[in-house]
Amino acid sequence: MDTIAEIPKxxxxxxxxxxxxxxxxxxxxxxxxxxxxxxxxxxxxxxxTSVIQGIYPNTAFKIPxxxxxxxxxxxxxxxxxxxxxxxxKKTNVIVYAGDGGTLDIGIQAMSGAxxxxxxxxxxxxxxxxxxNTGMQRSSGTPLGARTTTTPAGKTDAKKDIDAIxxxxxxxxMATAAAAYPQDLFKKVQKALTFRGPSFIHLLAxxxxxxxxxxxxxVEMGKLAVKTGMWVLYEREYGKVTIGxxxxxxxxxxxxxxxxxxxxxxxxxxxAKTVDILxxxxxxxxxxxxxxxAAP
Amino acid sequence: MxxxxxxxxxxxxxxxxxxxxxxxxxxITPQTEVVEQIAEFVTSGEMKSRYIAxxxxxxxxxxxxxxxxxxxxxxxxxxxxxxxYMHEMTNWAAGAxxxxxxxxxxxxxxxxxxxxxxxxxxxxxxxxxxxQVYVSTVQEAYDATLMAFRIAEHNDVLLPVMVNLxxxxxxxxxQPLETVEPGDFIPPLHLPHAIDVKxxxxxxGLTGPDQQFKFRWDIERSxxxxxxxxxxxxxxxxxxxxxxxxxxxxxxCDDADVIVVAMGTLGKEAEVAIDLxxxxxxxxxxxxxxxxxxxxxxxLKGKQVVVIDRDYSFGRGGILATEIMAQTKEExxxxxxxxxxxxxxxxxxxxxxxxxxxxxxxxxxVNSHV
Amino acid sequence: MFEIRIHSRGxxxxxxxxxxxxxxxxHDGKYATAAPFYGAERRGAPIVSFVRIDDKPIRIYSQIKxxxxxxxxxxxxxxxxxxxxxxxxxxxxxxNSQQKKEFPGFSSGHVDxxxxxxxxxLVVSGSPILNTPVIGALAKMGIVSTESAKKAIREMFSDxxxxxxxxxxxxxxxx
Numbered sequence: 001m002d003t004i005a006e007i008p009k010x011x012x013x014x015x016x017x018x019x020x021x022x023x024x025x026x027x028x029x030x031x032x033x034x035x036x037x038x039x040x041x042x043x044x045x046x047x048x049t050s051v052i053q054g055i056y057p058n059t060a061f062k063i064p065x066x067x068x069x070x071x072x073x074x075x076x077x078x079x080x081x082x083x084x085x086x087x088x089k090k091t092n093v094i095v096y097a098g099d100g101g102t103l104d105i106g107i108q109a110m111s112g113a114x115x116x117x118x119x120x121x122x123x124x125x126x127x128x129x130x131x132n133t134g135m136q137r138s139s140g141t142p143l144g145a146r147t148t149t150t151p152a153g154k155t156d157a158k159k160d161i162d163a164i165x166x167x168x169x170x171x172x173m174a175t176a177a178a179a180y181p182q183d184l185f186k187k188v189q190k191a192l193t194f195r196g197p198s199f200i201h202l203l204a205x206x207x208x209x210x211x212x213x214x215x216x217x218v219e220m221g222k223l224a225v226k227t228g229m230w231v232l233y234e235r236e237y238g239k240v241t242i243g244x245x246x247x248x249x250x251x252x253x254x255x256x257x258x259x260x261x262x263x264x265x266x267x268x269x270x271a272k273t274v275d276i277l278x279x280x281x282x283x284x285x286x287x288x289x290x291x292x293a294a295p
Numbered sequence: 296m297x298x299x300x301x302x303x304x305x306x307x308x309x310x311x312x313x314x315x316x317x318x319x320x321x322x323i324t325p326q327t328e329v330v331e332q333i334a335e336f337v338t339s340g341e342m343k344s345r346y347i348a349x350x351x352x353x354x355x356x357x358x359x360x361x362x363x364x365x366x367x368x369x370x371x372x373x374x375x376x377x378x379x380y381m382h383e384m385t386n387w388a389a390g391a392x393x394x395x396x397x398x399x400x401x402x403x404x405x406x407x408x409x410x411x412x413x414x415x416x417x418x419x420x421x422x423x424x425x426x427q428v429y430v431s432t433v434q435e436a437y438d439a440t441l442m443a444f445r446i447a448e449h450n451d452v453l454l455p456v457m458v459n460l461x462x463x464x465x466x467x468x469x470q471p472l473e474t475v476e477p478g479d480f481i482p483p484l485h486l487p488h489a490i491d492v493k494x495x496x497x498x499x500g501l502t503g504p505d506q507q508f509k510f511r512w513d514i515e516r517s518x519x520x521x522x523x524x525x526x527x528x529x530x531x532x533x534x535x536x537x538x539x540x541x542x543x544x545x546x547x548c549d550d551a552d553v554i555v556v557a558m559g560t561l562g563k564e565a566e567v568a569i570d571l572x573x574x575x576x577x578x579x580x581x582x583x584x585x586x587x588x589x590x591x592x593x594x595l596k597g598k599q600v601v602v603i604d605r606d607y608s609f610g611r612g613g614i615l616a617t618e619i620m621a622q623t624k625e626e627x628x629x630x631x632x633x634x635x636x637x638x639x640x641x642x643x644x645x646x647x648x649x650x651x652x653x654x655x656x657x658x659x660x661v662n663s664h665v
Numbered sequence: 666m667f668e669i670r671i672h673s674r675g676x677x678x679x680x681x682x683x684x685x686x687x688x689x690x691x692h693d694g695k696y697a698t699a700a701p702f703y704g705a706e707r708r709g710a711p712i713v714s715f716v717r718i719d720d721k722p723i724r725i726y727s728q729i730k731x732x733x734x735x736x737x738x739x740x741x742x743x744x745x746x747x748x749x750x751x752x753x754x755x756x757x758x759x760x761n762s763q764q765k766k767e768f769p770g771f772s773s774g775h776v777d778x779x780x781x782x783x784x785x786x787l788v789v790s791g792s793p794i795l796n797t798p799v800i801g802a803l804a805k806m807g808i809v810s811t812e813s814a815k816k817a818i819r820e821m822f823s824d825x826x827x828x829x830x831x832x833x834x835x836x837x838x839x840x
Contacts, residue, residue: 021709046376050408067406069376071351104350105321136322136331137348149322149334149348208676213791299688299697464726469684469699471691560726567724640727 005182005189008034017060019052022214024178024204024221025125026052029096031181032123033063035188040092041066041080045073045106047098048131073097075109078118085119092192093120099140100130103161114168114197121191121198124161125178127206135209142229143280144273145265147209153269157280165199166235173199174234179221183232183243190234203230211264223259225249228281233288240291250285300472302465305433306372306398306458307332309440311342312477315396316367319347319358323377324410325462326400330372352377356384356395363393364498366489368444371395374462375402375416382420388455389424389514391499392488394447395455397425398440401559401605402462403635411636412461414558414606418587418614424514426456426521427587431544431563433470436460438538441477442528448484449528451520461559463636475536518589525586542591544583547573551580553648554595556619557603558584561633561644565603568644579648584615595623601651603644605633612656628652632659666719668729669808672748673738673795675710682738682796683714685817689800690718692813698723711742718808734808737761738778738795759802761795765839776802776838785830794830797822801831805838 012033019026025048033040042065044050050067054060068076073095081093097106102124110122129147130136137147139159146153165173171194176184184202191198205220207213212220224230225245232243242250256278260266300308306329310318318337320330336342349355352373359369373381378399388395403413417427426446430436436458443456460466490498502510525542533539546566548554555565562583572579582593600623604613611617616629628651632639637660647657669686673679680701687699701714715729734757735748742748749758749768758768761778782793797818804814818827 018710046408056407067408069380069405071380107350130322133322133324133327134331136327139350148327148331149346151335151338299684299691461726463700467701468726469687469697470723471696563724564726638727640730641725 005185007031007182007185010034012038012062014060014062016054017052018054019048020206020208020214022207022217023048023052024127024206024217025049025131027181027217028125028176028178028184028202028204031185032094032096032188033061035185036063036092036094036192038063039090040094043068043073043077043080043093043095045095045097045101046070046132047101048127049096049098049125051132070101071105072109073101073106074113074118074122077120077122078109078113078116081118081120095120095122097122097124098131099124099126099128100138102126103139103159107164111164111168114165114170114199117196119195119197121188121200123188123200123202125202125204127204127209128158129206129209131206131209135206143277144269146267147265153273162201165201166238168197169238170197170199171195172234172236174201175230175232176200176202177221177225177230177232178202178204179218179225180232180245183245187234209265211267212262216262220259220262223254226254227256227259228253228285229256229259229277231284231288233292240288242288242292250289253281256281296474298472298474299469300433300437301328301467301469302433302436302460303328303400303467304332305437305472306440306460307336308472308474309437310370311336312441312474313368313444313481314342315344315370317345317347317359317362318370319349319355319362320371321349321352321355321373321377323352323374325402325466326372326374326377326398328466329398329400352380353384356381356388359395360384360388360391360393363388363395363486364391364488364490366484366486368448368484369393369395370397372398372400374400375404378416378420379404382423385420385425385455386423390510392453392514392517393455394444394453394484394486396440396443396447396458397455398458398460400460400462400466409635410462412464412559412605413634413636414459414604415614417457417459418606420457421588421614424454424518425588426452426454426518426525427459428456428585429459429558429562429587430585431461431465431560431583433465433468433472434538435540436465437472437474438532438536438540441475441481442532442540445481446521446524446528448482449521449524450487452517452524453486454514454517454521459559461561464560480531480535522589522591525589540585542584542586543593544585546581546583548580548582548594548598550578551598552578553580553599553601553651555579555581555601555603555644555648556584556593556595556615557581557605558587558615559605561603561605561639564641565644567641568648571641571645572648577648590618590622593619593622595619595625599651599653600625600627601630601647602627603630603632603639603647607631607634616656626654628654629656630659631656666717666723667734667808668732669716669718669734669736670729670732671714671716671736671738672742672746673712673714674742675712676792677738678794678796679712679738680714681821682736682799683716685796685800685821686716686803686809687718688820689804689809689813689817690716692816693810695720696722700726702728711746732756734759736799736803738799740766757806759799759806761799774802774806774839776834778802778834781830781833781837785826785833787824787826787830794827797827798830798834801834802838804831805835811835
C-alpha cells in the first residue's frame with residue numbers, strides 16, 4: 001500500500017465542530033468519511049464524537065449519524081446493517097467508537113456482531129482513555145500512563161483488542177493512525193469492499209488527555225509508529241502485511257523515550273516500566289513479523 | 296475540619312471516612328469526580344480500599360454484590376444511563392439484601408444526550424427496594440453518605456441505599472464543608488448471611504411460586520422498619536455532630552396556606568421563593584422531600600400543594616405529584632420543571648405559586664396558560 | 666449578596682479561579698459558592714463560572730442573571746460573547762489586559778495576568794496560569810482580603826510561584 005491516494009475534495013465534516021484544538025478524532029474521521037462517501041450511516045456510542053457533532057439543532061457531519069448508548073454500538077449497527085441489506089440497500093454502516101466503548105463496555109456487542117458475520121465496518125479511534133468524561137483509564141490505557149483514575153500510572157497492560165478481533169476471523173482488519181491519513185483513507189476504502197465485518201483500530205493522540213501541546217498531535221502519532229508503540233499492519237483473511245512505516249521502525253526503531261518524554265501522562269514513569277514497554281514492543285514486532293512470514 | 300468542596304468531592308470524603316473494603320465504579324459525567332477522588336485517596340494510601348475499575352455499570356453493581364456478600368463494605372457511584380445500565384443489578388442487590396451504598400448524580404436520559412440535572416434516572420429505580428435520599432447542599436451530601444452506611448447495614452434494614460445529588464447543580468458546585476470523624480457512629484459491618492465456607496449455603500437459587508413472595512414481603516417489611524432506623528440515625532447524628540435532618544426539610548410550613556414540594560437543589564432554592572412570596576402577603580412554605588423510599592407520611596393537611604417534578608412518567612404524570620396525591624387523596628398543582636437541566640429559578644417557583652391552578656398539570660416552557 | 670461572573674476559555678483555569686475566590690471569601694468568614702456552567706465545552710471554547718459571596722448561607726443554585734462584577738480572563742472572548750450581559754448599573758469589570766478598556770456605565774480595571782504568569786513561568790501545557798494571579802487583583806479591588814487570598818492559593822497549590830503571581834497582580838492592578 002505505498003501508492004498515493006486520490007483524496008476526494010468533498011468534505012463531510014463541516015466547519016465549527018466542537019472538537020478540541022489538536023483533536024485526532026475529528027482529523028481521522030474527516031478521512032474516514034471521504035473514503036466512505038455519502039451512502040454511509042455513522043453509528044456513534046457515547047464518546048468524544050458524540051460531542052464533536054455539536055449541539056442541537058445543529059450537526060457538523062454531513063452524513064446521517066445515529067447516536068446510541070455506550071455499550072450498544074455494534075449491536076445497533078448489526079440491526080441497522082441487517083435492515084439495510086434486507087431492503088437491498090448497500091449503505092455503509094460504520095461504527096465510530098472510542099476505546100472505552102470498544103474494549104470495555106462495548107466488547108460484548110462487538111464480539112456478537114463479529115461472530116454473526118455482520119456486514120459493517122467497526123472503527124475504534126483509540127485515545128487510550130475515557131476522553132469524553134475527562135480521561136479516566138480504560139483497558140486501552142497503556143502500562144505506566146497516568147489518568148485521573150490511575151494517578152500514579154496504570155499498573156495493567158493495554159488490552160490487545162486486535163488479537164481478540166483476529167480470533168473472530170473477520171475478512172479484514174487493520175491498524176491505522178490519525179497521523180497517517182492517506183494510509184487510513186486507503187484502509188477504509190479497502191475495508192468497505194469486503195462483505196462481513198471489518199475492523200480498523202486507529203491511534204488517536206489527545207492533547208488534553210495525553211498532556212502535550214495541541215500542535216504536536218500529528219508528531220505524537222508518528223512517534224508512536226516510529227518507536228513501535230503502535231504498529232501499522234493489515235490482516236486480510238488472516239494474512240498479515242506490515243506497513244512500510246512500521247517495517248522501517250522494526251529495522252531501526254526510535255528510542256521509546258522520544259515518544260514518552262513529551263507526554264505529561266508518562267511523567268515520572270519508572271525505568272522498570274519503560275523496560276517492560278520496550279520488551280513488549282520487541283515481542284509484538286517479532287510476533288507480527290513471524291505472522292507475515294508464515295505461508 | 297472545615298473545608299470547601301464540591302458535592303462530588305464531599306461524597307468521596309465521606310466514603311473515605313467509612314472505609315469501604317471494595318469500590319467498583321465506572322465513569323460517567325457528572326459523577327466522574329467522585330471516582331477520581333476515590334482513586335486518588337486509594338493511590339495515596341489515605342484509603343485502604345480495593346478499587347476495581349470495572350468495564351461497565353452493570354459490572355460495577357455485580358462486583359459490589361460479589362464483594363458485599365462476603366461481608367465486605369462496598370460503595371459505587373453512577374448517574375443517568377449508568378444507573379439504567381445497572382438496573383438489572385440494582386434489583387439484584389436489593390433482593391439479595393445487601394447494604395451497598397451508591398451515590399447517584401441525577402442526570403437526564405437520552406436520546407438526545409443531555410448531561411444536566413433531572414430526577415427521572417433515580418425515580419425509575421423507586422420500585423427496586425433501594426432506600427433513596429435526595430440532598431441539596433454539599434454538607435448534606437457528606438452527612439447523608441455517612442448515615443447511609445449506618446442505615447443500610449442496620450440489622451433491621453439490610454437494604455442498599457442511594458444518595459442522590461443534582462448533576463452539576465450540586466455535584467460541581469463548591470460550598471463550605473465540615474468533615475467529621477465518625478468513629479463508632481458507624482459500627483463495623485456484620486452481615487448475617489455473609490458467605491461462610493464453614494457453613495455453606497446456596498444463594499438466590501431456584502425458588503418456586505410457593506416461596507418467592509415471602510422473600511419479597513421480607514424486603515417490604517424491612518423497608519417499613521427502616522423508617523425507625525432512619526429516624527434514630529438522624530437523631531443520633533444530630534446529637535453527635537450537631538446537624539439535624541429529617542424525612543422532609545420544612546421551611547415556613549406551619550402557618551402556610553400553600554406548600555411547594557420539590558427535591559434536591561430546587562427544593563432548597565424554593566426557600567428563597569417562599570421568602571419573596573411572604574413579602575407579597577402570600578403565606579407560602581416549602582417542603583423539600585429528602586427520603587423518597589421509604590416514602591414518608593407528609594404533613595400537608597389543609598394546605599394547597601404545588602409539586603415540582605424534575606422528572607416524568609409518560610402516560611401518567613409527574614412522579615412526585617402522583618405519589619403525593621395517592622397519599623393525600625387531594626388534588627395538587629403539578630409543575631413539570633427542570634427537565635434536562637432546564638433552568639428554574641426562585642422567581643419561576645414564586646410564579647408557579649402565584650399562578651397555581653389546582654388539579655392541573657403545567658409543563659414549564661410548554662404550557663403558557665398559567 | 667455579591668455575584669461575580671467569570672469569563673474565560675476552557676483549559677485556562679476559569680473554573681478554578683471561581684473556586685479559589687469562593688475559598689478566599691470563606692476564609693474571610695463569609696458564605697460563598699462557586700459553580701461552573703458546563704455547556705458542551707471543550708478546551709478553547711468560551712465558558713463562564715459563577716461565584717456568590719454573602720453574609721448568610723446561599724440557597725440559590727440557578728445561574729447569575731444580574732452580576733455585580735464581571736471578570737474576563739481572556740479578552741478574546743469579548744469578540745464572541747456579550748460579557749456585560751446583565752451587569753448591574755455601577756457594576757465592576759476586571760479584564761486581563763495590558764491596556765485599560767472602557768465600559769461606559771461601569772467601572773473597569775485591568776491587569777496583565779498573562780504577562781505576570783509568563784514572568785513567573787507559571788505555564789502548564791503551553792497555557793499561562795491566570796487563576797492564581799487574578800485572585801491578587803480581586804484582593805486589590807477589595808473582593809477578598811490578601812491574607813485569605815494567599816491562604817486559599819496555598820491550600821490549592823503547592824507551588825509558591827502562584828502566590829508571587831498573585832502579589833504581582835495586586836501591585837500591578839490598575840483601577
